[in-house]
Amino acid sequence: MEYEKIAKEVESLSYRDKFRLAQLLIQLARKEEEEQYPTERKAVSVKDSDTIQYVVERLLKSKPSKQASLSNFISAMFQFQGGISEEDKNHIIAILQKQKVVVISDNGKVNYPGQ
Structure with missing residues (x-):
């Protein structure tokens, strides 16, 4: 099918269908581009201070209030870089607690003492 013919047919669709x-x-x-030009994704390094700083900056804007939300938030941050392992995610959370960026209570509530 040619582009012009498809474009003409698409005009009859509703805006949602478009x-x-x-x-x-x-x-x-x-997907086609990734198949034609496969590239290796750079692995996330949780030991990299730039990675931790990136997490801190985004975290302080969003401020998830529960530990599960914090964990999901960190996962979402790295989903387009190939994802992040559970171990690395827990390591980042441990660093955030050590640096006193976050304090996680026994019941899973996340507080931000510097804010």
Whole structure:
């Protein structure tokens, strides 16, 4: 099917269907690009001070209030870099506690003493 013919057909779709189609096309194009030009993703280094600083800056803007939310927040931060292991995530949380960026109570509530 030619581009012009598809473009003409798409004009009859509702705006929601146009958004859904656009999202699908972007996903398909990204997948195809990754298959054609595979690149190794840089592994997240939790020992890197830049990584910790990056986490702290984003964390202080969002301030998740529970330990589970904090853990999910950190996972989400690294989802597009190939993800982060549970061990690395726990290591980051331990560093945040050691640096007194966060204090986690026994019941899982997260406090930010410097804020």
